Amino acid sequence: MSKQAIKDIIAANAAREGLTESGIKGVQLFRATQAIPCVPVVYDPCIVAIVSGEKEAIFDGQRYVYDDSKYLCCPMSMPVMAGTPAAAPDTPLYGVLIALDPRVMSALAMDMQMEASASPDPMVKTDPPAQGIRLARWDDGFTNALLRLLQLAKNRADMAILGEARLRELYYAILKGEAGGFARQAFGAGNAIARSIADLSSNLAAPVSIDEMAGRAGMSRAVFHRKFKQVTTMAPIQFVKSMRLNNAAMKIAGGLAVTEAAMDVGYLSASQFSREFKRHYGQSPRQWAEAQQLPLGVA
The missing domain is CATH 1.10.10.60 (Homeodomain-like)
Known part of the structure; x- marks a missing residue:
């Protein structure tokens, strides 16, 4: 139900092809109704989440195809090839591109590391060295945090007052999720x-x-x-x-x-x-x- 609600918000607010500003800093909605082969782009630190259709990225020869079951996490600027090869008017792609603020992500990563060090049951695990980009499952924490963030689009005052807090909540969900260890390596102290x-x-x-x-x-x-x-x-x-x-x-x-x-x-x-x-x-x-x-x- 949450994913359908996210799709409805994006469809209602992304009326044109390509990227549309959501009104929340760093959050862009997008739609695609035509197939686009993978072309060169540079992803700055971001996540890309798809709620309808599928998207493709190629990094250093490795192909990543993702949809509403996994989102793409790119915690460092990376040269990739990206496209929407399956998009069509009757099967439109809807998604959201969210920039990751290095300052906020670093602060959260450090806070989580401190909590893990003080806890007998660590909340964070050590991952193998991060490599470029990674796909991560849509878990409940990520899905609910993304929905709460996009719901702010209904009211400009809500966006102004709650936008940073809801974005921080989403960042935290990412750091706790399947790509969390990967992202913490990128934003943690000493990287x-x-x-x-x-x-x-x-x-x-x-x-x-x-x-x-x-x-x-x-x-x-x-x-x-x-x-x-x-x-x-x-x-x-x-x-x-x-x-x-x-x-x-x-x-x-x-x-x-x-x-x-x-x-x-x-x-x-x-x-x-x-x-x-x-x-x-x-x-x-x-x-x-x-x-x-x-x-x-x-x-």
């Missing part, structure tokens, strides 16, 4: 790799030195390389290249000139950008620009 990824994402056009990244993380180059690959499945230089190319592909699909898109993500040589883009996607940037007709704001 230098997550901080490195956040710095990279916010300064993508700046020159990148793996030695400098390792130094800021307080690690040797070899240790940083090993830990980075444990977390993301990619070597640091491969990750940087994927982030830059995915960001550039999104900008080009949005109408930005190829040369500007290349410069925006840190490429100084247009020819090098074109070579790496074609090697990565099998098309030149100009061919990509001509082929992409994405609905605005596809998640």
Whole structure:
């Protein structure tokens, strides 16, 4: 019943194709009524929950298909391929994209760790090293917290007064859920790799030195390389290249000139950008620009 109520709220408030602001900071509703193949995107820390239809994401060659039985958890910025290959007018996809505020998630993760340390029956468990993204079951805590959050859409005053508290409740449900250990690793104290990824994402056009990244993380180059690959499945230089190319592909699909898109993500040589883009996607940037007709704001 709760999932049906969530679907009804999204359907009533997401009248157009693509993303729609919910009125709650960091919460976007979306609908898709046409099939979209997987295309390059960058997911900043977020969860993506589907209540009707199914969605697909590909990260470093691994395919994730999810629907109303599992949601996607992405606690660090990641270059992925995402699409809605099964969406159609008679089988629309409805879902919600919720940004994860690192400050709030970190505070909750630390509070939970302190409670676990003080309790003879720990409420948190240690997971194996996190890798990129993960799917998690819709449990009752997550479902009920999401419904309570989206119910605020009915009243602007409720959103203003209760929005942060309901969002915090949902964050807590995520940290307690199936992907909780995975998310706590990303947001917990001392996760230098997550901080490195956040710095990279916010300064993508700046020159990148793996030695400098390792130094800021307080690690040797070899240790940083090993830990980075444990977390993301990619070597640091491969990750940087994927982030830059995915960001550039999104900008080009949005109408930005190829040369500007290349410069925006840190490429100084247009020819090098074109070579790496074609090697990565099998098309030149100009061919990509001509082929992409994405609905605005596809998640």
